[in-house]
Amino acid sequence: MKKIGFLSFGHWDPAPHSATRSARDVLLQSIDLAVAAEELGADGAYFRVHHFARQLASPFPLLAAVGARTSRIEIGTGVIDMRYENPFYMAEDAGAADLIAGGRLQLGISRGSPEQVINGWRHFGYQPAEGQTDAEMARQHAEIFLELLEGKGFAEPHPRPMFPNPPGLLRLEPYSEGLRERIWWGAATTPTAVWAAQQGMNLQSSTLVFDETGQPFHVQQAEQIRTYKAAWREAGHTRTPRVSVSRSIFAITNDLDRQYFGAQGRDTDGFGRIDNRRAAFGRTYAAEPDKLIEELRQDEAIAEADTLLLTVPNTLGVEYNTHVLEAILKDVAPGLGWR
Structure with missing residues (x-):
């Protein structure tokens, strides 16, 4: 059994062929798709976060x-770039959104992906300390955020406050108990996955990893997950961690599917360079359901993960993306023992 959700990049494009021509379109359709996914029986609605782009950016109004x-579906991000975040303000926003959702947030955070602008986090008022990289700054912000989510008091109360205070040092409010255990780190390298395990965060592994061994993408990703699980055990955490992988998977069940994705399925991974490093990109799975089942059985990383996030072509609209999810949930997942 696996949890199956969707991951939306939240693109919009004013072109005539796009079903999401504005930011408002994307936001409202994201809500509608989450509602439809819950009705289908999907387990998660996740959203990417990108700044300075025609994509979803500020996540907490949408998550709230x-x-x-909705009432059941998990609601998450994949991922929030911590270089841009004030961990104190973020802890308040996250606590409020989680309380509204009844404790269903699953927040993916990370160092972030390649940017639209040069050092965009500087425009948000953040700058690495002397001798610190932007990735180290992101991890520092994350560590502060995690500590705040513990809910421990740290601020000295004013002797003459506007409103009465509880005894002792004060924490940030609103506080949502349990959210600390529902934070995920998006890791593209094995050392970062180990660090996430040491910090007690769940693991998100996307459709990209930095090429560390030259092996196929899913093999490298599976080894990263196994190393993460070993590091988790070594750290002595008492709960069982969660691991998600993202995949582009399309079951071709009609002529429209074939028109959109019939030529996109490929048997090999892609390779490129990000931040001057060689990166491996996962293949796109696009085939009739029976063939998809056989292909997905060979994916080692999916086998290692407890959660699968299906990337959706959000610019094709809610109705078509609901069909994409339904085809996987009803025509593919049962054949793999996921349902």
């Missing part, structure tokens, strides 16, 4: 709105 419109 989805939380208010």
Whole structure:
């Protein structure tokens, strides 16, 4: 059994062929797709976060709105770039959104992906300390955020406050108990996955990893997950960690599917360079359901993960993306023992 959700990049494009021509379109359709996914029996609605782009950016208003419109589905991000975040303000936003959702947030955070602008986090008022890289700054912000989510008091109360205070040092409010255990780190390298395990965070592994061994993408990703699980055990955490992988998977069940994705399925991984490092990109799975089942059985990383996030072509609209999810949930997942 696996949890199966969707991951939306939240693109919009004013072109005539796009079903999401504005930011408002994307936001409202994201809520509608989450509602539809819950009705189908999907387990998660996850959203990417990108700044300075025609994509979803500030996640918490959207997460809160989805939380208010749904009752069961997990609601998450993949991922929030911690270089841009004030961990104190973020802890308040996250606590409020999680309370609205009834404790269903699953927040993916990370160092972030390649940017639209040069050092965009500087425009948000953040700058690495002397001798510190932007990745180290992101991890520092994450560590502060995790500590705040513990809910321990740290601020000395004013002797003459506007409102009465509880005894002792004060914490940030609103506080949502249990959210600390529902934070995920998006790791593209094995050392970062080990660090995430040491910090007690769940692991998100996307459709990209930095090429460390030259092996196929899914093999490298599976080894990263196994190393993460070993590091988790070594750290002595008492709960069982969660691991998600993202995949582009399309079951071709009609002529429209074939028109959109019939030529996109490929048997090999892609390779490129990100931040001057060689990166491996996962293949796109696009085939009839029976063939998809056979192909997905060979994916070692999916086998290692407890959660699968299906990337959706959000610019094709809610109705078509609901069909994409339904085809996987009903025509593919049962054949793999996921349902």
